Amino acid sequence: MVASSTTVRHSMRSSPSEDLEREAITQSAADAISSAILEKRTLRPRRETSRIIAPTQNTNEALESDLTPIESKTPLSPPTKSRQKTRRKDKFRHENEEVEVEALKIKAKSKKSKSKSKGKKHKVSQAEDDASSFVEEGPPKKKRKTRQPKPEPVYVIPDVEKKSTSFKGRLGYACLNTILRNKKPVHEAIFCSRTCRIDTIKKEGLDFVKDLGRRNAEDMLKIIEWNERNNIRFMRLSSEMFPFASHAIYGYSLTYCAPLLASIGALAAKYGHRLTTHPGQFTQLGSPREDVVEASIRELKYHCEMLDIMGIGPDGVMIVHGGGVYGDKDETLKRIKATIQRLPQNVRDRLVLENDELCYNAAELLPLCTELSVPLILDYHHDLLNPSPNLPPAAIIQQANAIFARRGIRPKQHLSEPRAGAVSIMERRAHADRCQALPEDLPDDMDLMIEAKDKEQAVLHLYRMYDLQPVIYESLRPPADKESKETKGRKSAKKARAKKEADAMIEEAEKEETGVVSDVEAETEALQTGLEIDDEEQSDAVLVEHGPSLDEGQTQNGAAEGGLKAEGIGREEMIEVETNVRETRGTKRQRSKQQEGHSKSLANVSGRNWKDKVVT
Numbered sequence: 171m172v173a174s175s176t177t178v179r180h181s182m183r184s185s186p187s188e189d190l191e192r193e194a195i196t197q198s199a200a201d202a203i204s205s206a207i208l209e210k211r212t213l214r215p216r217r218e219t220s221r222i223i224a225p226t227q228n229t230n231e232a233l234e235s236d237l238t239p240i241e242s243k244t245p246l247s248p249p250t251k252s253r254q255k256t257r258r259k260d261k262f263r264h265e266n267e268e269v270e271v272e273a274l275k276i277k278a279k280s281k282k283s284k285s286k287s288k289g290k291k292h293k294v295s296q297a298e299d300d301a302s303s304f305v306e307e308g309p310p311k312k313k314r315k316t317r318q319p320k321p322e323p324v325y326v327i328p329d330v331e332k333k334s335t336s337f338k339g340r341l342g343y344a345c346l347n348t349i350l351r352n353k354k355p356v357h358e359a360i361f362c363s364r365t366c367r368i369d370t371i372k373k374e375g376l377d378f379v380k381d382l383g384r385r386n387a388e389d390m391l392k393i394i395e396w397n398e399r400n401n402i403r404f405m406r407l408s409s410e411m412f413p414f415a416s417h418a419i420y421g422y423s424l425t426y427c428a429p430l431l432a433s434i435g436a437l438a439a440k441y442g443h444r445l446t447t448h449p450g451q452f453t454q455l456g457s458p459r460e461d462v463v464e465a466s467i468r469e470l471k472y473h474c475e476m477l478d479i480m481g482i483g484p485d486g487v488m489i490v491h492g493g494g495v496y497g498d499k500d501e502t503l504k505r506i507k508a509t510i511q512r513l514p515q516n517v518r519d520r521l522v523l524e525n526d527e528l529c530y531n532a533a534e535l536l537p538l539c540t541e542l543s544v545p546l547i548l549d550y551h552h553d554l555l556n557p558s559p560n561l562p563p564a565a566i567i568q569q570a571n572a573i574f575a576r577r578g579i580r581p582k583q584h585l586s587e588p589r590a591g592a593v594s595i596m597e598r599r600a601h602a603d604r605c606q607a608l609p610e611d612l613p614d615d616m617d618l619m620i621e622a623k624d625k626e627q628a629v630l631h632l633y634r635m636y637d638l639q640p641v642i643y644e645s646l647r648p649p650a651d652k653e654s655k656e657t658k659g660r661k662s663a664k665k666a667r668a669k670k671e672a673d674a675m676i677e678e679a680e681k682e683e684t685g686v687v688s689d690v691e692a693e694t695e696a697l698q699t700g701l702e703i704d705d706e707e708q709s710d711a712v713l714v715e716h717g718p719s720l721d722e723g724q725t726q727n728g729a730a731e732g733g734l735k736a737e738g739i740g741r742e743e744m745i746e747v748e749t750n751v752r753e754t755r756g757t758k759r760q761r762s763k764q765q766e767g768h769s770k771s772l773a774n775v776s777g778r779n780w781k782d783k784v785v786t
Contacts, residue, residue: 327646330635335608339616341632342404343625347393360393362386365413371420380426383412387430394437401639402629403443404617409450416472428479435480444617447473447488454493455509456502463509474517485580487522489547492530503538510542525552527599532566533558539573546570549584550609555598564611586621589653603653604628
């Protein structure tokens with residue numbers, strides 16, 4: 171048997187054709203094994219056969235693969251020891267290869283993360299890259315379905331009451347276009363009041379703030395085009411066009427944006443539009459504090475620089491209020507006069523004063539305006555709340571227009587109305603969404619700024635009511651069913667800190683086991699803090715002492731951050747008080763509905779309504 175086996179093997183080795191054929195068959199068997207491994211198929215050893223290959227036996231059957239698919243129905247025979255050792259080695263080799271692939275993947279990931287953290291480019295070897303990409307590919311991700319844009323809603327525009335007037339001037343609005351501001355998606359919104367905090371400047375640098383100003387200016391071009399299409403040719407520029415430009419530390423020049431500003435002025439001149447500004451309420455020319463006066467002057471210089479670079483003529487005025495009285499109105503008026511006299515000439519040429527609803531009426535400002543040739547703007551709403559004794563609006567306008575004529579500036583007045591249902595002085599100070607009538611004493615040829623919450627919609631409303639200009643129906647929006655104190659348009663995020671403090675105040679009140687504070691204690695606390703019992707508004711006493719609140723379109727700008735604040739109360743403190751008041755009021759009302767018993771105890775502590783106003 172041994173001799174015959176030797177003879178067969180010798181005969182096979184001695185035949186070159188058979189050697190070539192055997193090598194080809196062996197290669198095909200090896201390929202079959204590799205493909206089976208990749209497909210993760212379970213394999214079994216082939217059946218036990220004789221190692222002697224007969225000359226007459228089919229070579230393909232004789233050289234059957236060492237591994238046969240498990241799907242075969244041929245019975246198995248136990249493998250030999252040598253074959254078991256070979257398979258064990260192959261198994262260990264494949265396991266080692268898998269471990270190496272995993273190790274390469276982890277190594278590649280760690281190197282990539284390190285290169286990203288250091289900000290340097292890192293070259294990964296081809297083997298590492300192949301290993302990581304082989305493992306990371308996985309199943310294909312499902313593509314997100316593109317969200318279809320919501321169709322434009324169909325607005326039902328109610329009819330207006332028709333009225334007649336001889337007025338032929340221009341109507342304008344302040345700072346914000348509600349239609350453009352509310353465009354969706356959000357990145358398509360158009361507005362000119364992008365701003366940030368000082369912390370953002372410290373993190374991102376001054377170039378970040380300048381870029382915000384550039385974007386604001388670019389959007390101003392779009393707003394002017396919209397205004398022209400809708401026959402609105404008078405607008406107030408936002409004071410936050412260039413955030414923190416007047417700041418003592420982070421202020422900057424507007425020359426970097428000079429070409430863009432010049433294009434805004436050129437476009438306005440092309441269409442015959444008038445552009446004005448209204449620096450914020452913290453521009454206090456009569457403050458006894460020198461740092462506040464300096465910050466106020468910087469703020470005026472910033473607005474003047476913006477108008478000068480635009481190439482706006484003398485009609486581009488800057489409106490400011492008299493400000494606070496600081497305990498002595500006569501002395502404050504003297505300080506206002508001294509501050510105006512120290513202004514640079516180009517700033518002084520654009521300055522105009524406006525009467526307010528609490529501190530200075532028109533009669534108190536007219537002597538100063540006449541002496542210094544500073545025009546006076548009459549605000550009809552403010553004159554209604556803080557009238558001038560023995561001086562009706564017609565007489566005020568006559569004297570004010572004389573100063574405008576002497577200076578060669580087109581007259582300008584402001585119009586707004588109290589909200590419907592307003593009773594107290596604090597409630598009547600809030601502007602209505604729209605004005606329902608033009609003033610009776612309104613001159614025929616002048617410009618009238620509509621200070622209303624609905625902005626451009628308030629102008630279009632008067633256009634329809636008096637047939638002043640043709641109106642595009644697609645530009646109209648219906649009025650709100652219920653008026654609010656908030657300006658229309660998308661809002662920035664609420665102040666989380668103020669909300670947290672308001673919630674903490676309410677929680678502390680709810681923990682009181684004995685009920686509520688008595689009316690006497692509440693009145694005492696209200697008089698000390700300047701707030702009413704129901705926390706609805708700031709008290710008149712605080713506002714008379716420190717100046718009126720924001721007019722429509724005024725903004726809190728960089729000057730306030732630099733130290734520009736009214737005497738005794740700062741910008742952030744005043745904002746926190748107002749925000750706390752709103753948040754506290756809303757939360758109280760909501761929780762009072764849920765806890766009726768607690769509310770009734772509040773109402774019956776001393777036999778009168780717990781929301782009675784405090785008489786100061």
